[in-house]
Amino acid sequence: MKPYLLQTLKELALLGAIHNKIELSSHELAQQLQTSQQTASRYLLELDTQEMITRELGVKKQLIQITSIGADALENEHMSYKQIFDLSSKVTFKGKLVSGMGEGKYYTGQKGYADQFEKRLGFIAYPGTFNVEIEYIERNKIRLLRNYGGIELEEFQAESRTFGSVVCFKATINGKEGAIVLPKRSHYANVLECISPYNLRDTLDLHDGDTIEVVAYLQ
Amino acid sequence: MKPYLLQTLKELALLGAIHNKIELSSHELAQQLQTSQQTASRYLLELDTQEMITRELGVKKQLIQITSIGADALENEHMSYKQIFDLSSKVTFKGKLVSGMGEGKYYTGQKGYADQFEKRLGFIAYPGTFNVEIEYIERNKIRLLRNYGGIELEEFQAESRTFGSVVCFKATINGKEGAIVLPKRSHYANVLECISPYNLRDTLDLHDGDTIEVVAYLQ
């Protein structure tokens, strides 16, 4: 959707066009948007074509109301701003399911981690990790997560080596309960390693390449 | 502010650029915005010029952070959406203080109205009305108010005539407690008649032509 049409729709909504028909000439809208009458008229025509508004054209006035399609577009925009300001306690990732190389099973199989998962996250993790390759641009969001802290699991010794400290975030994976596990050190990664009490691949019937939404909850 | 710059700022914020520096090339931003690298680069330059973002240009990456000016612009946009969706229990008017022709004092002086103000609004109205001439376009918001109902005061007889029914909305006038009074019949008006327990002109030191913000609270 073109940015200027969204702005126009927003102005209409602010004037009450979501719940009511409002009486508004293209000239008045133009003043509100700081543009010309012709441009405002064109915007209304475009919004009408896209079925985001309905109009009743009279000889001296037109009645405008935002349709459900238009309201959805605004609602969507509202969600973005909510995410920015209100729900900074929530970070959403989009990515694709990929296969690891089996190391997930090796690590989650370690009693040192498994016990801490149960104690700190409140569930017994299904063996193995569920790996989501996130879009490259979203790696910034991982930095965001790290800044917020998260649930830190202690390092431990086993099999005559050290298993490093990891940071966890409670999360949902396509809606299912789970957590994201990030190594404490090593900063960038384009794969989110997730654990869950469920076998996510089977429960959600997922395969490599499927689109996954991971929502991390902060604190 | 140009709509496309606001959209760009929003995307940056969604990637976490409000609280942190984020690492983002113009090419990546272009993908996010579905445009070309050149255009994304230009957007960043424009935002930089307007001091909405700061940049640290490295040879292989740039670090971007939204400034307080940029955050304000987003916050402002957020408020608009809040007004549309969350606080549809609140309607904001902007206008200028104007003088009535003294009829306000005549009406508010009527015991029939004064008693109902006290009983239904919870305050003893200072004699006279405080008249705010709203911008023409905002008359649609009055219709919005009427649709929500409001506090209806009964008509009564006095001085061998009928004083008609009016609809009130609790409101703040430049932050001060008060109410908007609309005649039950007669649909359009470009002047909001406000009452308050205070002498608003004196208390707020206001004069004709001053800008007034009236916030009406629904039910």
Next chain:
DNA sequence: ATTACTAAGCAGCGAGTAA
């Protein structure tokens, strides 16, 4: 008064490219 067409002008876009 309106809405909205046509036409001309101009802002913004992106290919090519330099640093």
Next chain:
DNA sequence: TTTACTCGCTGCTTAGTAA
């Protein structure tokens, strides 16, 4: 790889105006 310049072209904007 980057960022960001120039420049031609496209598409948006608006003056003029019809209905």
